[in-house]
Amino acid sequence: METLIAASVRADKPKKKLLDQVRDVMRLKHYSLRTERTYCEWIERFIRFHRMRHPAEMAEAEVGEFLTDLARNGNVSASTQNQALSALLFLYREVLKQEIGWLQQVQRAKKPARLPVVLSRDEVHKIFAHLHGTTRLMAGLLYGSGLRLMECTRLRVKDVDFAYARITVRDAKGGRDRVTMLPLNLAAPLQRQLEKARAQHEQDMADGFGEVWLPDALARKYPSAAREWVWQFVFPSSRISVDPRTQKKRRHHVDESALQQAVKKAVRASGVNKTASCHTFRHSFATHLLENSYDIRTVQELLGHKDVSTTMIYTHVLNKPGIGVKSPLDQAVG
Numbered sequence: 641m642e643t644l645i646a647a648s649v650r651a652d653k654p655k656k657k658l659l660d661q662v663r664d665v666m667r668l669k670h671y672s673l674r675t676e677r678t679y680c681e682w683i684e685r686f687i688r689f690h691r692m693r694h695p696a697e698m699a700e701a702e703v704g705e706f707l708t709d710l711a712r713n714g715n716v717s718a719s720t721q722n723q724a725l726s727a728l729l730f731l732y733r734e735v736l737k738q739e740i741g742w743l744q745q746v747q748r749a750k751k752p753a754r755l756p757v758v759l760s761r762d763e764v765h766k767i768f769a770h771l772h773g774t775t776r777l778m779a780g781l782l783y784g785s786g787l788r789l790m791e792c793t794r795l796r797v798k799d800v801d802f803a804y805a806r807i808t809v810r811d812a813k814g815g816r817d818r819v820t821m822l823p824l825n826l827a828a829p830l831q832r833q834l835e836k837a838r839a840q841h842e843q844d845m846a847d848g849f850g851e852v853w854l855p856d857a858l859a860r861k862y863p864s865a866a867r868e869w870v871w872q873f874v875f876p877s878s879r880i881s882v883d884p885r886t887q888k889k890r891r892h893h894v895d896e897s898a899l900q901q902a903v904k905k906a907v908r909a910s911g912v913n914k915t916a917s918c919h920t921f922r923h924s925f926a927t928h929l930l931e932n933s934y935d936i937r938t939v940q941e942l943l944g945h946k947d948v949s950t951t952m953i954y955t956h957v958l959n960k961p962g963i964g965v966k967s968p969l970d971q972a973v974g
Contacts, residue, residue, distance in 0.1 A: 665734050682727035756923040763912045770906035778899050782921035783876050784823035789918045793856050793893045798870035818944040841872050851890045926954045
């Protein structure tokens with residue numbers, strides 16, 4: 641595939657294949673491995689859609705045709721179409737150094753206005769009754785601290801502050817750091833989890849491993865930091881794995897699918913008739929704080945929302961069912 645889409649070569653020095661160029665630029669800009677893979681997949685689909693033409697030979701019209709086909713024939717969601725657009729904009733602007741104009745002819749996938757699924761406190765307790773061990777602790781952080789799924793799995797030892805009962809979330813959505821609370825009734829189980837993780841780290845060190853992945857700039861500036869305890873993940877993986885970028889053997893954080901599957905099973909076992917997922921705990925965290933009369937700006941900061949309008953969506957279930965309006969049937973006499 642990539643040999644067919646390689647860029648034109650110079651006589652003195654051959655250019656890298658296109659997807660290799662994309663990977664190089666993304667790594668230079670510190671994009672995550674997940675984003676790198678996703679963007680490369682979209683770029684490859686774009687090239688295949690246009691029968692292996694090189695993107696440098698195409699422009700707005702071809703990009704628009706591809707995105708329209710996704711919406712019309714692929715029946716993709718608005719977020720999926722926007723993801724494909726972001727990948728192609730990155731390709732043209734950052735790799736090919738070409739500016740893409742306004743895509744007026746693109747048929748955009750419609751993004752329906754959806755309200756988040758929110759659990760009642762009783763429903764949360766019912767689900768938690770079917771979670772145990774590490775997955776229960778992680779779910780507790782999603783609901784008790786408002787963490788996103790990947791923020792929880794990527795949590796490092798240094799970012800848990802027991803003295804001030806707070807958690808610092810690093811490089812969250814939008815690249816911003818934020819501080820949220822550490823629930824007091826999670827302090828003891830979290831301490832036990834850290835003791836278990838530390839024993840595993842010490843064993844890894846004895847076995848000649850013990851390194852953890854660090855962002856590139858930190859890894860270069862502090863070459864020994866990757867083996868230090870404070871940089872280790874709070875929820876480490878059960879096995880050593882090979883870093884696909886550097887080929888180094890490291891212990892990464894636990895795979896998020898383990899918690900997703902555990903929550904899915906717990907929801908089914910609890911009898912809660914809602915399409916709840918890991919992210920539902922975060923929705924419930926925000927809604928329950930607002931129900932407890934906390935200021936919406938405070939909730940915004942805890943969630944890490946850039947705009948308060950994003951947080952406002954949780955006001956739809958405040959205090960009373962039926963958006964605070966009493967049904968005339970409930971007022972009927974007899």
